[in-house]
Amino acid sequence: MGRLKLTQAEQQTIRQLTxxxxxxxxxxxxxxxxxxxxxxGDSTPESDLDVLLLFRQPIDRALRNEIRDRxxxxxxxxxxxxxxxxxxxxxxxxxxxxxxxxxxxxAQEGVVL
Numbered sequence: 001m002g003r004l005k006l007t008q009a010e011q012q013t014i015r016q017l018t019x020x021x022x023x024x025x026x027x028x029x030x031x032x033x034x035x036x037x038x039x040x041g042d043s044t045p046e047s048d049l050d051v052l053l054l055f056r057q058p059i060d061r062a063l064r065n066e067i068r069d070r071x072x073x074x075x076x077x078x079x080x081x082x083x084x085x086x087x088x089x090x091x092x093x094x095x096x097x098x099x100x101x102x103x104x105x106x107a108q109e110g111v112v113l
Contacts, residue, residue, distance in 0.1 A: 004034070004111060005041040013080055014049065018113045020074060021053065026066065030054045031090040035109040040109050048081040052058075052106055058088045 006014070018032050037043035037049030038108050053067065064086050071084050 004039065005043075006038060008040065010049075013078055014113060016078070017049070017051070017071070017074060017080075017082065021067075022068070024070060025055075028055050028057055029062065030056045032113040033106060034113055035106045035110040036083070039111045048083050049082045050085075052085045052087070052092075054087055054089045054092055056089055056091070059086060 004011075006069060009086075014034065021032060021105060022029060031052075031054040033052040034050065035037075037047045039051060051071075059067075067086055071082050074080070075082050091097065092103070
């Protein structure tokens with residue numbers, strides 16, 4: 001997180017979030033990336049955390065909902081707002097997804113956490 005322009009509080013929040021995710025799902029996580037205004041360095045105090053969570057295997061609806069609930073609980077406990085995208089690595093890297101603006105933006109500005 002060295003090149004990011006984040007406050008100490010933001011750095012701590014991101015560190016805690018990634019630690020929680022790795023502790024709970026580390027065996028199947030392929031990558032965690034921060035993107036959006038926090039990654040670009042143009043965030044405001046109202047900006048949310050935009051996080052892409054990639055898994056080594058396909059993710060079913062139940063696990064996706066469990067992860068989103070876990071992150072929502074984290075946000076409530078920490079007074080944060082996280083916009084979370086959850087994909088399997090195969091789906092994220094698929095040819096049809098690679099041409100989307102979202103994929104290209106995250107590829108360009110995303111920061112591996």
